[in-house]
């Protein structure tokens with residue numbers, strides 16, 4: 001299977017399959033009404049500093065595509081939307097491109113339309129440091145995401161099934177590139193155990209990419225006409241849970257991108273409450289860009305931001321980060337999850353990170 005063909009099939013099946021089947025579990029989290037919020041909407045600031053640059057809104061169009069001229073137009077439009085909104089954008093994996101020296105134009109177009117914004121390179125954890133440097137150089141990228149996707153690789157016919165040595169290679173990549181490195185999942189989440197292992201090695205930027213949105217094991221199975229068992233169809237840590245694991249493991253100096261099935265302001269507000277620095281989205285943005293182009297993506301993020309500001313004001317918060325200190329209530333499977341993991345419910349109800 002050619003990489004270019006695979007990129008097109010990922011788009012096709014991501015659009016066809018949509019989100020799930022499991023949920024993000026943000027629905028198990030509830031904000032408490034604050035009857036005395038004392039916030040003037042004029043004082044609400046959604047702009048955040050991210051990687052030394054200022055984003056107008058605390059959002060990221062997360063990794064989707066690149067690598068073939070057939071997707072150049074998708075990346076061009078996504079980049080125009082990101083530039084117009086003042087939000088960050090990551091490209092899809094550049095691993096095949098830097099390995100085979102092909103498809104650069106479909107990535108370079110992202111920097112072309114967003115010369116001053118935060119642009120994020122993306123590669124596999126199998127990349128050599130030289131390949132990672134080449135990916136960064138291609139975009140004059142501010143940072144590089146290195147993705148971990150064992151569940152996807154397992155169900156991908158042509159996937160890389162040997163998962164040994166990836167942590168060592170992450171260290172080699174980190175030592176070889178001149179920009180920060182974000183360790184990123186692709187829709188199955190990062191558990192506290194792996195946050196801790198990565199932190200012990202000095203990693204401090206994470207993109208949790210939890211389950212509940214785009215489902216790569218399901219996409220790979222569909223590409224090969226295979227059925228997944230219900231276990232594997234719903235594999236992964238729901239986004240709310242991987243964020244709770246982040247909340248108990250990560251410290252003030254760490255950076256967490258929340259992603260995985262975040263589609264509306266309620267979920268975004270809860271992601272900020274659980275400790276997100278920035279909220280990333282892919283599958284829904286892909287749908288919007290294909291159906292309505294740049295205008296549809298811009299309108300979506302503007303409306304999302306208006307609604308997020310409503311949450312902040314009602315909860316007495318002036319910035320997304322302030323939501324980490326507002327009280328929340330956990331119910332259902334998420335309350336069970338907290339108990340099973342031995343986390344302090346009373347602490348996580350009051351304060352995350």
Ligand SMILES: Cc1cc2nc3c(=O)[nH]c(=O)nc-3n(C[C@H](O)[C@H](O)[C@H](O)COP(=O)(O)O)c2cc1C
Pocket residue numbers: 010011014062063064065091092093122145146147184185186187209210212213214259260261262280281282283284286
């Ligand atoms: C069509 C498509 C292709 C993707 N390709 C990549 C990729 O190359 N590298 C990567 O790190 N993540 C990739 N992702 C995963 C997303 O960046 C994101 O982590 C995941 O889709 C969860 O977010 P979502 O539920 O908002 O889509 C891709 C997502 C989609 C929809």
